[in-house]
Amino acid sequence: MTVAVETGVWQLDAAASTVALRHKTMWGLVTVKGTFGVVTGHGEVRPDGTATGTLTLDAASLDTKNAKRDEHLRSADFFDAANHPEITFAVRSAELRGDTVQVNGQLTVHGISRPQSLSARLTGADADALTLDTEFTVDRAEFGLGWNQMGMIRGLTTVAATLRFVRSAA
Template sequence: MEYTMSTDTATTTPAIATGTYMIDPSHSEVGFVARHAMITKVRGAFRTFEGTGYFDQKNPSNSHLKLDILADSIDTGNADRDGHLRGNDFFDMENHPRITFASTSIEAAGHDTYRVTGDLSLRGVTKPVVVEFEFAGTAIDPFGNHRMGLEGSVVVNRKDWGLNFNAALDTGGVLVGEKVTLNFDVSAIKTD
């Protein structure tokens, strides 16, 4: 394996990232942003998730990714709101405890950018989505782990998955926007 010196962190990093990876949840985030009351944005994240995949840097079409999220781990910083999101108005977590994403194809979309198409399943509904990921590079951490970083996002319409709750505002508009941005900041550890 070839190695190069990173100019940003002064750590040795592998030049080729091809291999099997496991997402490190303690250094990653699966988050979301949604419009509230038409005037502001609410941010949140899922705190419990796991993911695995294979990344072929030279031939991305050989790559694949799977993500499994415990829906009950939702955290928006407000216990009442989190309780509402866990209920039937939104995620119906009692009947649908997991949110999953499984890639169906991966392709290069530019320099260090990859288009990941896959099936997003939540609340008993599965729909295809396309997530644009930026390859953030590789590093070897102080414990000798080979790491790869990826950052991606996609905008979805929550109603496509049956998250239909809303309330009209006296000033016009609605309480919860339909569009939700899903954000993925991933640090993955090479396992082979």
């Protein structure tokens, strides 16, 4: 990519982007998978090649294909979507190194913010669009999501995202 392609304001193309999670439950015997149906975001790439931005997930839009489980995940035991409707990742800095983007930011879940660093792979880029793929783990207990009946839920949650951004018309 050239600096001219990188520089500018970008909007998340929600229709071409996915944010999903997976977590082992039932003492590690079952993997629960879910996808957030409502994802928004934007970013700005500066002339020096660094970037900032925000990604926002609607906590109530998590769909695991099990209505009863989804209702429980939206409850105060987990995301407490009524009081904390958004999950946000605020990118404080992002720097392209080859086809990898090193990202440092702040993840806010359930009203609790923690620093989060990750690597994303730049899988496509042209003058009008760029696509990033990432996968990282989160300790849900650090965000107050500690419900764990009979020790059924242990370990880290894996977040996987494919994010397509298009040049903003602004």
